[in-house]
Amino acid sequence: MLNIPLPRRPLAAAVLCCLPLAVVAQSPGSEQDPNELDRIVVTGSNIKGIDLEDAQPVKVITAEDIKSLGAVTVADLLQQVSQTGGGTGNFSTANSGSRQADSPAGFAGVSLRGLGTASTLTLINGRRMSVASFANGSENFVDINAIPLAAIDRVEILTTGASAIYGADAVAGVVNFILRRDFDGLRLSASYADSEASTDEARMNANLVWGASAGDSRFMVILDAYRRNALYDRDRDISAVEPRPSQQGIYPSFNDLFAQDIDFVEQGCPDSQRFDGRPGFPISRFGEYCELNRNAFTATDPETERLGGYATFGHSFGDGLEFFSELALQRNTSEANSDPAPWSQEEIDFFHPGMPSALRQRLLAAGVDPDFTIFGWGRFPDSRTIEVETTNWRWVNGLSGYLGSDWTWETALNLSRSESEQRAVAGIYNVERFRAALLGELCANGATNCSPGSGGLHYNPFSGQTQNSQQVLDLLRERVPRDGESELAAWDLKFSGQWGETASGPVSWAFGVEARREDIRDDPSPLATADPVTGEVPVYGFGSTEVRADRDQYALFAEALVPLHETLDLRLAGRFDDYDDFGSDFNPAVSLRWQPTDGALLRGGWNTSFRAPSLAQSGAGTTLSSGALPCSPGGEFLDTFCGGFTGDDFYLSEVYGNPDLRAETAEAWFVGTVLQFGESTTLTLDWFDFRHKNLVDIDALELFRAALIDPSLVVARGELAPGQIGIETRNGTIGSPIEEVHLQLINVGVQKTDGLDIGLEHRVDDTGLGDFLFYLDATWTNSYERSESCGGNDPRRGAGPCIGGQRLVELNGEFRYPEWLANVGVTWWRGDFTTRVWADYTDGYYDDDQRSGVPAGRRVPSWTTLNASLTWDLTEDAYATLGVRNLGDRDPPVALGSASNFDKFNHDSLGRWWQVSYTHRF
Structure with missing residues (x-):
């Protein structure tokens, strides 16, 4: 492992001061025609018009790549970048659902290095867009599903920190989507894809591109439509049955919490699901139960529809002055399904008319007093289903021009907005009315003050909950609206040019100022938020976070490229950010590029970051979520909170905002080389190192460990007041x-990662069989450590010493953190045909053996899928593409630590699927 000392904070204050000192003398005016100046800006720099190729590690997905890969969504495209894999930082529609712990339905976010979406800056044409109107947990993110793939010209991915250039949230790097600027003519495209399975997971896409120029003006319009049918866990053998079925099912368990020692479950539960002490069907820690396979209800990847439009306009006024405008509109609709909502310890009339006589006799034999109610634990019979409609728009207007012969300038006003509406479709039930209906006290008008036998309606929790009238169900089910808005208003002014020179050449500069305002509002129905007095949510198993926050931010930035020698460049950058809620900070960046020969280049750099808590964190109310305490054999909580039972203990949770959160800080550095072997082979190697501090997150295990020291943190169900930190158990005791x-959200500690990026390209031309390009893109993670609270009996692998109540835990190679990620392939051009064959590789890793039922030391095998595409240029104006993913129809490897039995973050269960597309230009 490389051991290069990092510069420390004192260097920060010196960087901007050093920028003017780099100028030896002012250069005289250049005689170059300003219209000949290259105005391209490479991601990672604001300096225009110079060769910055290979100065920093930037991955580029070109238009040709997009064409040959056959991607139909932006998320598909980014799967080909090894730096975006691993961990749970990235998420797609496959990770969405109706539960609060799920990612918002229909959205997708991108993360570099597994450091999280809040640490990865997503840009469009080098500028920001508003974050999604619904947060992912407590993290704001940019929804990449709001970007139509047809509008993308290329994607540039800066894989090292860039806070000094773009802003504090570029901790892990930048994903910059460069959209088409102009077009001449009309182009129509359509594609269809589906798997070979008997279920219908069809993907359909159609788009139109139309553009023209007239005199000094140009314009372009793009329309894009996409639809995907849902894939369910039950549609694939690997995920049809979850590895840890719920012990709280549609056939509830019953107990009077006085005379009974254990719960009872009715005999109507199927024998294969009824765990009642028979051989092979052991009871749980609380007694009998009828298990539920939640995967029978859950969508692996939900149904979604997208319709988007993008338009550009430009006009040249002469003398280099140009006006440009971009307008993007996108409307997405998605439906998400999750397992049925649970209900716990609800009172039921002992003489409920639906109670089976055999169950009543068992209760009486156990000593239950019929003058009192009994209690039930169960789940509703239908899945929680929601629909989300999101409208995004973005409008950029700007001017650019020249100052003299050496300088360019650009200014723009950037306005964007994300607006979402969420509605429950099924499976969401009103608590008050349900409780009344269990006792026969629900009135026909929805009131809860009737009585049994005098107009009171019953809900029947027995017989699998199938014996209920539509009238009762309509009274109990809720729509639970939720509305969210996120807005961004930003203005920037940038200057780029040459001023001064060294003995080796002119010094290139960029200066700029930026101001922006962000507002976010997540306004769920009162039905889905905790009551401020009782702390109870009015519906079961469903909730949302209320967020109201805004922020004003201002920034000054400067950058200089100083030629120290004809083979050596020094780049200095600094950015001063001021937040109206978290103060100000200065972040510097230093990098070097040395090219001693045409075939060898060395590069390296260092930068710092300051990330204020996202608006969803600083403005959060109460987040309703869920979790599970790992109760594996030998686990640290097995003999305490787990009560000796080896089954994960699932619970509901409330997470509160924290006004005392501190900003996150980070340091990042890289060192690498680009080697050219002849004219056809290029090898790139880049070592990266990120050190991220004061992470904003929650640590549930810390609370459980604290409760072992302070048992007052444990109380009986219903005794925690809103905002009070603690643990509720059934009877208020540990076990x-x-x-x-x-x-509560807290600053949990640090995360650190380092490793090596490897890129290789080898081109062979004029072979007689055509031209070939062989390529490799791989990332090897040497280490990924994260702070966690520590206890006395902590069995985790790679856990460091406990210092101050925390220890660094090595996650590399652990569950969902593969050590290697790679894709390797070959592209072959011959005549009118282009063929690409490539393999995607995800390394194996240890399964989550902290979960019950996962053998200690079990590994999830590596997974390699082979893919291919063939593009045929039918004419000069038309081409067709045939693509197939997962040629071997390989199932994902079994991951017992996941409820779906496979890892949705790093694998997929779609199987072999085919795609055909046709494009015609008029």
């Missing part, structure tokens, strides 16, 4: 089943 946990 009793966990019901609810109250947590």
